[in-house]
Amino acid sequence: MAIDDDARLKKLRLRAWRRGFREADLILGPFADKHVSTMSAEELDIFEALLDEADQDVYGWIIGTMETPAAFDCDLLNRIKAFRLEVYTGGARGS
Secondary structure (H helix, E strand, O other), rough: OOHHHHHHHHHHHHHHHHHOHHHHHHHHHHHHHHHHHHHOHHHHHHHHHHHOOOOOHHHHHHOOOOOOOOHHHOOHHHHHHHHHHHHHOOOOOOO
C-alpha cells in the first residue's frame, strides 16, 4: 500500500507542476511539493479532483476572480489561496 501511496503522491506533484497554464503551475506545483505528503486521503481526493478541472477555472478560484463552486469551496482551496499569498506577496494582507 505504501508503494501505491508514494506513486500517487508523485503523480499529483507532477500534475500540479504540468498544468499547461504557467500561472497555475507556479501556485499548485510548490503547494503540492510542500503539502501533499501530509494531506489526508480525503484532501488528496479533493486535490486530485481540483487538478481535473480546467486551468483557467482553478486559477480564477485561487486568485478570487471567479466564484468557487461548492464542491471546491473547502479548507484545502483556502489553504492553497493562503499559500499563494504567503509565497507570492510576502504574506497575507490585512493580517
